Amino acid sequence: MRPREKMTQRGVESLSVIDLLSLIVGSGTSKQNYQQIAKKITEILKKQDLEDLQGTFDEILQIKGIGASKACAIVASLEIGRRLYDPSLKQRKKVTTSSQAAELFNDIREKRNEVLQCVFLNARYESLRCETVSIGSIDQVGIHPREIISRALELNAYGIIICHNHPSGDHSPSVSDRQATQRLNKACELIGIKLIDHIIVSKNGWTSIL
Known part of the structure; x- marks a missing residue:
């Protein structure tokens, strides 16, 4: 097409x-x-x-x-x-709580497809850049550790926060969400990058997996 x-x-x-x-x-x-x-x-x-x-x-x-x-x-x-709209900076906002992290992703809460975004942070927990990593279907999106970690290394990031939305309105993490988080966390630990949080957002709220 x-x-x-x-x-x-x-x-x-x-x-x-x-x-x-x-x-x-x-x-x-x-x-x-x-x-x-x-x-x-x-x-x-x-x-x-x-x-x-x-x-x-x-x-x-x-x-x-x-x-x-x-x-x-x-x-x-x-x-x-x-x-x-400069998503690369997010106003250099300092992120120290899950609720602050969730606010960074308000723009994908009501997307029709699942969207995965990642915020890269420095050692002071200030956002360096926010990027859309992948766009999926109405009920799933791929989380690929290699791509995320590669970008984090390019930006010399200390840590990352990832977030994806649930178009259904139910922001509860699925089994696959938890498994993908575990895989990414293990990959990050090997490289020395901190996976600070994985947030799921929807039009009805948000949930932190970590």
Whole structure:
């Protein structure tokens, strides 16, 4: 299913980053389709800091099939998101309780699909960055320790708080939720990163697993 059709039928939350970029890129070239171009842009965005959007712009321009117009559109979209809602900082909020942690994830309480987000914290328990790790279906979302830990190491994070929503409104943890938490906790311990909490939120409240 093409990104535009997926967005129309399932909502924007169902789109991957590559899908979203594909909507901006539009068509590809004779040698690369729009998905291949979008994937290259994604690789650039993963290693770039949003504070250096000029550097991002310069790198995107090097991709064959991307001219100045499309590069401007992509970087402009990033800048709009950064200005209107900066999830990378969460105001450097200090998080010392589960209730404070739950407040960081109010924006996913009423999502139609399960969404997994992760807040990365420094040793003072200040949020360094909050990122959406994965988007699942109406009743499940994948929790992949390798991806989460890899990102934590990139950010030199001391600890992490993960959170996912239950669209059903029941924020009680399932057996699979607890098992996934245990697996992630063991993986974090091996690397020396602290899994501070796993929060489940819904429109009716929240629950801390740890």
